[in-house]
Amino acid sequence: MNREDFPLLKKDIVYLDNGATTLKPKVVIDKMNKYYLEHTANIHRGDYDLATKTNELYDNVREIVREFVNCDYHEVIYTSGTTMSLNMVVFGYMRKHLKKGDEVLLNKGEHASNVLPWIKLSEEIGIVIKYVPLDKNYELTLDNIRKCVTKKTKVISLAHVSNVIGDVRDIKSIGKFCKEKNILFNVDGAQSVPHMKVDFKDSNIDFLSFSGHKMCGPTGIGILVGRKELLEDMDPIFLGGGMNNYFEEDGSYELKEVPTKFEAGTPPIAEVIGLGETIKYLMNLGIDKIHKYEVELKKYLLEQVKAIDNLIIYNKNSNSGILAFNIDGVFAQDTAVYLNHYNIAVRAGNHCTKLLKDEIGVKNTVRVSIYFYNNKEDIDILVKALKNNKDIFKVII
Amino acid sequence: MDENFRREIILDNYNDPMNRGLIEDDSYLKTRTNSESCIDDLNFMMKIEDDTIKDIRFDGEACAISTSATSIMIRSLIGKKIDEVRKILLNYQNMINEKEYDKELLGELNVYDNIQPNRKNCALIPSVAVDKMLEELK
Structure with a gap:
């Protein structure tokens, strides 16, 4: 929705770190x-x-x-x-x-x-x-x-x-x-x-x-x-x-x-x-529309990544635009660096939530966080990169 | 350096790093490194005898660059006199920070001579850790 209001989206970037901060209209x-x-x-x-x-x-x-x-x-x-x-x-x-x-x-x-x-x-x-x-x-x-x-x-x-x-x-x-x-x-x-x-x-x-x-x-x-x-x-x-x-x-x-x-x-x-x-x-814009739209995009993302067998997802069920995951055996930061090669911005780390490791058993995750200006195309670019993750170390090293 | 060769050295050291795993021994110096800009979190321990590094061990969670750099650094420093170690650390840090350095001193550590700016902190972790432990000697 309303992508044209955001000058930064005119650049070739897939911004999926909205939990950290958002772009400005x-x-x-x-x-x-x-x-x-x-x-x-x-x-x-x-x-x-x-x-x-x-x-x-x-x-x-x-x-x-x-x-x-x-x-x-x-x-x-x-x-x-x-x-x-x-x-x-x-x-x-x-x-x-x-x-x-x-x-x-x-x-x-x-x-x-x-x-x-x-x-x-x-x-x-x-x-x-x-x-x-x-x-x-x-x-x-x-x-x-x-x-x-x-x-x-x-x-x-x-x-x-x-x-x-x-x-x-x-x-x-x-x-x-x-x-x-x-x-x-x-x-x-x-x-x-x-x-x-x-x-x-x-x-x-x-x-x-x-x-x-x-x-x-x-x-x-x-x-x-x-x-x-x-x-x-x-x-x-x-x-x-x-x-x-x-x-x-x-x-x-x-x-x-x-x-x-x-x-x-x-x-x-x-x-x-x-x-x-x-x-x-x-x-x-209608604040009520935003959440519904983000949840739909997350569902679309989950549907697309189903076929990727080495993806560990920690929050399939949560009802928001946030997805926390890891590629099996890959350190979260390496995944984020890999995605950056495709101009995809995500967050890797503990996200300032340092006690969550006691519950989910892992310290660091990759977090995708969606906002209303993201679209299916953003998700498709992300999914394509994740599907090719076998090449991850060729790309980042 | 050939890119495939570089990648092979880094990945070998990432997948099977030298001296991963800490031991119970109070004669070691110890430190923990985590930087503000990076989520690597490693514990180090180092044994010095007769002005010489006898052993360095590490453990924790870290990315491919910092894990492999730690492994290569450990291999490069064990058995060296402290003065020599300080020289290697200084030249390594200069290389990472794109300043003048002596390539001859760095051996396998030269694989990081072309590191991307956003990975510099990762590559520096082992040298920062050893520096910190050497500080404790003063």
Whole structure:
């Protein structure tokens, strides 16, 4: 879909590393350039026309995000990306409200940014991390979550779509369960928000994090959405200009209201404006269509690779555009280097999900991750290269 | 160098590398290498006696280039005096980084004289590891 919107696709490249980052449509690039070329100004500080125009565009992005994920305007915080958002939740809210012995449920399919902050917090205040086992398809189910919940469980933290297996977790049911049990529900939306409708309120989410660059937007900008009453009781990690009402020599100070108190210093203004344009672009395209299209392409890919007998696939069943595999006996990086010879971009490695090896028994995989601008031709080129994999070492050495 | 010959040496060393597998022995120096730009993750151990490298062993997961380079490096260094080893490492690193180097010192390691830019880190892994272990001596 909409390949013509992406200048980079005019080059002879098969881009299948969308789980890492996505290509940018021209409208988003133009919108950001316009800020630099026509209305550069800082926000919330200037009394001149340029600043007024910039303020208006900048503030309006919160409204666009609000509509996109269904939350309140004041629940939207600009961050640098999912990693920062998740760290804000752990060190701004959880550090203040959890105590020794409280249990947090994670699982081994989570990205580093939803594991390491918790490990650090556990080191600091003695919370207990429990890993919910994945099922036989390496997917996370509500049933398995239920089995791990105790009276001490205070938080369930998970990716809506995991970044290697690509299983879509049933956040609506999990959110309902969390609400009934009075458990905080923290959702990493980095791999889901770009691909499908995520409804913050309807899924009873307490915190939702996502990144601009994985959804056709700029790098360096992401979002944390938090329930307002939680945000009011959350500490900012960064303090500085723009987020305080006053501070005095005697050490007294007062911070601004939510969400401004979390946004110290000059933000990435062009990126915020670019993100707004990106979300408008995705809404026009129809966010509901994207996931369906990607799943169809993955099915097509699976059908085509059936005949390749030395391919080990780890996530045939997962309902997203992500395929994790290895060529039997070939190191993942060698496969990625081989595919690069055909201008095919994929990712090899552990994908920052370093605990998944305990579940799937292998440290490194090759990951194909599809987005809406990929087409059957991309898949055909990939399949052709994979079919010829007997030649792999002739090609790469 | 003939491309088929080059490929044959690399693949032989990849498929059946020298001294793969670690042993329990506290008299060895040990290190682990993984670089930011590459997913190779190898453990090394090295025994030095009388200023001479007596043994190097390794294990872990790595690509064809770093595994084969490790194997060839091990074969090239065992039995050599430390001063000589330092010279080989320096010249090897210079070769990989496209600087001036002495071809005569490198023997079979010359198979990496035309490495693609995105494989440089892979090829450098064994030399970085041995360097790190030699640092521990200082």
